[in-house]
Amino acid sequence: MIRFVDVHKSYRAGGRDIPALQPFSLDIADGEVFGIIGLSGAGKSTLIRLINLLERPSGGQVFVDDVEMTALAEPALRAQRRRIGMIFQHFNLLASQTVAENVAFPIRLAGERRAAVVRPRVEELLARVGLADHADKYPSQLSGGQKQRVGIARALANRPSILLCDEATSALDPQTTASVLALLAEINRELKLTIVLITHEMDVVRRVCDRVAVLDGGAIVERGSVADVFLHPQHATTKRFVNEALPEEAVGAHVPYAQVPGRLLRLSFRGDATMTPALGRVARETGIDFNILAGRIDRIKDLPYGQLTLAMQGDRVDAALAALRQAGIEIEELPR
Amino acid sequence: MNLLQRLFPNIDDWGEIGRACVDTLLMLGGSMALTVAIGLPLGVLLYLTAPNQLRPMPKLYAVTSLLVNILRSVPFIILMIVLMPVTYVLVGTKLGIRGAIPPLVIGAAPFFARLVETALREVQQGVIEASQAMGASLWQIVRHVLLPEARGGIFAGMTVTAIALVGYTAMGGAIGSGGLGDLAYRYGYLSYKSDYMLVTVVLLIVLVQLLQMIGDRIVARFGRH
Incomplete structure (x- = not known):
């Protein structure tokens, strides 16, 4: 100590x-x-x-x-x-x-x-x-x-x-x-x-x-x-x-976000959440559409993590976000 | 008439030259040993007490440094004359090999001390920091880090000092310390026997060459790997 x-x-x-x-x-x-x-x-x-x-x-x-x-x-x-x-x-x-x-x-x-x-x-x-x-x-x-x-x-x-x-x-x-x-x-x-x-x-x-x-x-x-x-x-x-x-692609620095329709979100998965197909399941259940803009899957020491920047569209985005949070995914809404 | 006599007509006693060689070597060996014995600790002291070093002691450093500079700035031949009373007190004579050694050591030790100080400063600060982190005491750092790491530079300094001492012993010859310098001065200079001068100069050159060669070998063997 x-x-x-x-x-x-x-x-x-x-x-x-x-x-x-x-x-x-x-x-x-x-x-x-x-x-x-x-x-x-x-x-x-x-x-x-x-x-x-x-x-x-x-x-x-x-x-x-x-x-x-x-x-x-x-x-x-x-x-x-x-x-x-x-x-x-x-x-x-x-x-x-x-x-x-x-x-x-x-x-x-x-x-x-x-x-x-x-x-x-x-x-x-x-x-x-x-x-x-x-x-x-x-x-x-x-x-x-x-x-x-x-x-x-x-x-x-x-x-x-x-x-x-x-x-x-x-x-x-x-x-x-x-x-x-x-x-x-x-x-x-x-x-x-x-x-x-x-x-x-x-x-x-x-x-x-x-x-x-x-x-x-x-x-x-x-x-x-x-x-x-x-x-x-x-x-x-x-x-x-x-x-x-992070490599440039993971930060998404070169992607012109202004032209992307929908809400800009950053999803962080860590540990067990990385291993479940949560995003696909939630998209199917809520009928939302998403467009991955940048992403990275790696490890922090022994902990697997993923971070995705995506644009989400559809009528039930809020419901989708709630379902994703339920699945242990951290969500940040990015300013446009 | 053999070849030696024809080439060196004035030299009738080669044994005298041989004895002068031995005297020079004795003066060199004796003064070198004492120079290292005094100059090495003095160099370590200068290194350690300097500002921003391991044991900064500004006053002690200033005094030691001044003393070293004074002794180094007096030309050896003058130093030798000035020191005569001290020499007499120390060894009971002002002449011969014994009479030559005190001024030789007093002249060369400060010189060697500075070379030691410089060699120690070449030791990477990081290595010293690493040994402090390992819990080394000051004495352990000096004994096991500074001296071994600087030994290449210290051996090179010894070589330079030994060669300087050869020059000093030759100067000492002018005021009665014997050796090759004495021979060159008495026969070569005062009596115009230039063959004596030639032989002693050649012998001194050979001696310096030998010292440099041996020094270089030692540095190559024990210096940085």
Whole structure:
């Protein structure tokens, strides 16, 4: 459990305090994957560093597993940091050490130097991230995705309860991003690890996160379950992020709605509703006609969802909408 | 008359040249070891205490930095003369190999310290942040992150320093520290025996080449992978 209580942060520059994060409170539950999304400069790197106190808050308290991090003296803080793994956008591996030495590094830092203990643990970690054959290579001999896997193995070395991901996939190509995200999801599932990740890509949030907070100009402007935020974004920044995550056809940006007759509606299905042929059934029963303008069917983490933009015509549109709501479909009427 | 005598008519004692070589190497080896022993920690101190670094201490940094700059700005030959009383207190003589080592070290250690500081600054900030996130103490960061990551630059700095020291030992020869510089100065310059000058210069060139080669090998072996 990570808990921020009235935390704020400002930097001192040129004799003035420049606010980086507005006062906020936030709870992140054990075992969840929590995403923080924002543009660069929104304060997300600062926020994630407040958890292991790489950045000290200007005010407020930070608790990790009921330990008040902000009250710890240096040695206790170091001990606590060993229980929080962290991975980075640019991997930050030791270039002078092999893959195995990099993974062993945090174990050695924690005082365990016996090869009989360290070596099997390193092997187990490298096997988990799929790099068992690369133990004796140097980081410069690896691809970006492999380097991040080493970073993940290293972050897991001391069996942390929390993993912080600082733009962990931002330097990777889409395929590598997908495989690293799949690995993170697997770790979250199997090790019951809490994951906090920051990103500027909504797609990353959609694929792995349970909950999300949207950061804009140093303030949390929206937060909630990923499905809620993704399907019904409220804040302008959130909407921009969501639209970026969707292909143009799904947003329907290029369709000239003005010429389409009927009422413009956006239907959102999630979970079980995605699996039932509700739209066809309701159309038959009420005799309405519909014209699909844009649509997308995908998954939010493990939850299947669909979103359709359509124009509906007929005498009994209201009855049809009521029947669709009955079937668990969320409906938004779009302005023309 | 053999070939050597015909080429170098003034050189009647090659053993003297050999002894001068050994003296130069001893001065070099002794001063280099002490230069590293003093300059490395000094360089780490400069790095750590600089503004915005791991342990910023503006006053200590300013004083150390000034001292280093002062020692670096005095030409070695003058430094050597100025330091003579200090040298006498430290090693009991102003002459010979022993007399040469204190000024050599005092001249070269600040130079090497700056090279160490520069090499440490090349270490990626992110790697240091990662080790802090892993709960590393300051000493662990220095010992296990900064020094290993910067070792290529540090070995390159050692090479540069060793070569600078060869030059310093030759200058030291002018004021009685012995070695190849002394030979070149006494016979080559004061007595116009240019064959002495030629031989010592060639030997110094060979020595510098060897140091550079060995240094490059070490950097290639232990530098970045």
